[in-house]
Amino acid sequence: MKILNVNNTLDPVNGGGSAERTLQVSRFLAELGADCTMLSLDTGVTDKVREKAGRARMVTLPCQIERYFVPSLSWDTLSNLVRSADIVQMMNHWTLLNAMVFHYAMRFKKPYVLSPAGAIPIYGRSRTLKELYDIIIGKRIISNAKACVAISPKEIPYIKEYGVSGDMISVIPNGIDPEDYMKEDDEGFREKYGLTDAPFILYMGRLNQIKGPDLLLDAFIRVARSSGISYHLVFAGPDGGMLNELQAVSVRNGMEKQVHFLGYVGSEDRSHAYHAAEFLVIPSRQEAMSIVVLESGIAGTPVLITDACGFDDVASIGGGIVEAASVDGLKKGMEAIMSDPAGFKTMGEKLKRFVQDNYLWEQAAKKYLDLFTRVLG
Numbered sequence: 016m017k018i019l020n021v022n023n024t025l026d027p028v029n030g031g032g033s034a035e036r037t038l039q040v041s042r043f044l045a046e047l048g049a050d051c052t053m054l055s056l057d058t059g060v061t062d063k064v065r066e067k068a069g070r071a072r073m074v075t076l077p078c079q080i081e082r083y084f085v086p087s088l089s090w091d092t093l094s095n096l097v098r099s100a101d102i103v104q105m106m107n108h109w110t111l112l113n114a115m116v117f118h119y120a121m122r123f124k125k126p127y128v129l130s131p132a133g134a135i136p137i138y139g140r141s142r143t144l145k146e147l148y149d150i151i152i153g154k155r156i157i158s159n160a161k162a163c164v165a166i167s168p169k170e171i172p173y174i175k176e177y178g179v180s181g182d183m184i185s186v187i188p189n190g191i192d193p194e195d196y197m198k199e200d201d202e203g204f205r206e207k208y209g210l211t212d213a214p215f216i217l218y219m220g221r222l223n224q225i226k227g228p229d230l231l232l233d234a235f236i237r238v239a240r241s242s243g244i245s246y247h248l249v250f251a252g253p254d255g256g257m258l259n260e261l262q263a264v265s266v267r268n269g270m271e272k273q274v275h276f277l278g279y280v281g282s283e284d285r286s287h288a289y290h291a292a293e294f295l296v297i298p299s300r301q302e303a304m305s306i307v308v309l310e311s312g313i314a315g316t317p318v319l320i321t322d323a324c325g326f327d328d329v330a331s332i333g334g335g336i337v338e339a340a341s342v343d344g345l346k347k348g349m350e351a352i353m354s355d356p357a358g359f360k361t362m363g364e365k366l367k368r369f370v371q372d373n374y375l376w377e378q379a380a381k382k383y384l385d386l387f388t389r390v391l392g
Contacts (some may be wrong), residue, residue, distance in 0.1 A: 016387060017050045019100035023084045023110040025073070026059025028253050028279045032306035033132045036189055037106050038067055045070035045263045054096055056086050063282070064323040071105035075357065076112075079219075086112050094119055102387050103127035105160075108134040108153060109145050109233025127225065129157055130164040130187075133325075135173040137223050148361050161390045164383075167304040185386050190376035191309040193217025196286045204287035208277050215247040215315075216291035216349070219280070219307050220299075227298035227321065230381060232261055234298075234345035236268050244353065247273045251288055288371040289314035293359060294352055299324050300340050311371035317362035319348040334366025 023038040024030040026144040037053060044051040046069060053068065057075035063072055067370065072094060077087040095102060097119035105113045108131045120127045137145050145153075157163065157177040163184045165171045171184055205212065216235070220226045228250060235248045248270075250261070265274040280288055289295065299318040304325040311318050318329055322341035329335040337354050338344035352359075 016384075016391070017052075017099060017101045017262045018044060018387065019052050019054060019103045019116075020044075020071075020106065021054045021098055021103065021112060021116050022106035023056055023086075023112045024058060025053065025055045025064055025075075026057055027064065027281055029221075029312070029318050030059065031190060033107050033134070035306060036132055037128075039192060039376040040383060041071035041188060042067065043068040043199075043289070044326075044383060045375045046377075047380055047384060049240065049384065052096065052100070054093075054112070054116070056084055058084070060256070084110060086115070088306040089377070095123055098123050100125060100237070102345055102391060104383075104387075105156070106130050106132055108156075109141075109148050113156060114148075114152045117152065117159075126161040127159075128162045128164060128386065128390060130166075131170065131174065131303075132166055133170060135170070135176075137300060138301050151236040152212060161379055162386060164228070164386070169304040169325040185382070185384070186372060187379050187382045189306045189309060190374050190379040191306075191313045191370060191378050193371065196289060196310060196314045198283045198286040199286050199290040201207065201291040204247060204284060206290050207284070208216070208275070210247070210249065210275060213245055213247045213273075214293045214317050215249045215275075215291070217288055217295045218248070218250045218252065219285075219288065219295065219310070220252045221255035222250065222252055222257045222261060222276075224257065225299065225301050226252075226255070227300045228252075228257060228261055229264070230300075230340065230342050230345055231296055231298040232264055232274065235274070236264075236270055237342070237346050239270065239273065240354075242350070242353075246293065247275060249275045249277060249283075249288070249292070251277045258293050285310070286314065289316050292316055293333070293356070294319060295364075296345065296349070296352075298340065299323055309370050309374050312363075312366040312374075315360075315363035315367045317359055317366055318354065319352055321345070326371070329366065332365055332369045334362055334369055 020041045024046045025034045041051045041053045052072040056078040058078045090260040163174050165186050256283045295318045318335035323340040336348045338348035
């Protein structure tokens with residue numbers, strides 16, 4: 016089976032969970048014997064990214080305008096890739112690359128599957144552009160798909176709004192590769208990033224509004240003032256437009272020695288961060304399914320997440336706490352989880368077992384193969 020996986024970016028810094036999902040699914044599809052090729056733009060594609068793809072091939076197009084991920088008009092390349100594929104999978108939504116691939120999929124009558132990976136809800140900037148994209152081509156891309164993939168049941172209603180029936184939607188969650196998160200070096204990690212030996216709470220992700228770092232910082236400041244905690248707060252992630260604001264709030268409240276901004280943390284340092292943290296907080300205002308929960312879980316680190324993360328199972332299996340996506344909700348959650356430091360290990364172990372049993376990339380790849388086989392008849 017020849018599979019073409021399309022995503023406008025494979026950049027681990029700015030591509031987030033969608034880039035990771037595309038890389039890992041393609042890698043494991045190839046390991047399962049599929050002839051898998053990834054198509055993306057060249058921004059952020061380093062030798063490490065290519066190495067991570069394993070046996071899956073990678074074709075990258077030059078990016079003309081990085082702000083909007085505008086690809087070069089490589090029509091011959093696109094034509095040949097789509098024509099030679101048995102099936103195409105388009106990740107994400109709102110991308111010019113998807114629109115270009117859609118053109119050839121329709122021209123050559125190639126079946127394709129759409130995996131928005133949480134991208135459909137319109138949040139923040141570019142609302143008008145996204146609405147225009149839907150009018151011009153977005154709605155047609157979704158309605159002509161042979162199947163759609165939701166990464167959690169929470170995403171299904173957003174896909175149905177485009178007229179897709181429930182029997183056309185499959186749920187294939189995000190996954191994890193345990194080998195990527197086995198490295199532990201608490202002392203070395205702290206020394207590299209200038210952290211003290213104080214226990215710390217970890218935030219991992221872009222610093223932009225939809226991810227809610229401002230909610231977390233406000234909640235942390237309130238907890239620190241009311242309880243006089245010795246915990247520090249570590250933000251590990253690239254600036255998504257909020258870094259200056261968060262730093263200013265930290266300084267204004269006299270918390271600059273307890274709040275740290277590390278920038279993007281990748282590779283082995285990412286594993287070190289999870290293992291060194293007491294617990295992870297994901298304060299997202301909107302998310303289909305947080306891949307960061309899996310990363311923290313496979314490292315055995317418990318989590319505090321909001322009810323907007325699409326992962327309420329965390330609470331039911333005892334691997335962490337789920338609270339409202341608000342300052343008060345996060346404050347309540349932090350106070351609850353910090354009231355029982357001895358329970359961190361137990362919570363982390365429960366979350367780790369749950370992730371190992373249900374969320375490995377190999378399992379996701381097998382579900383994709385089953386879906387592609389059904390689509391191809």
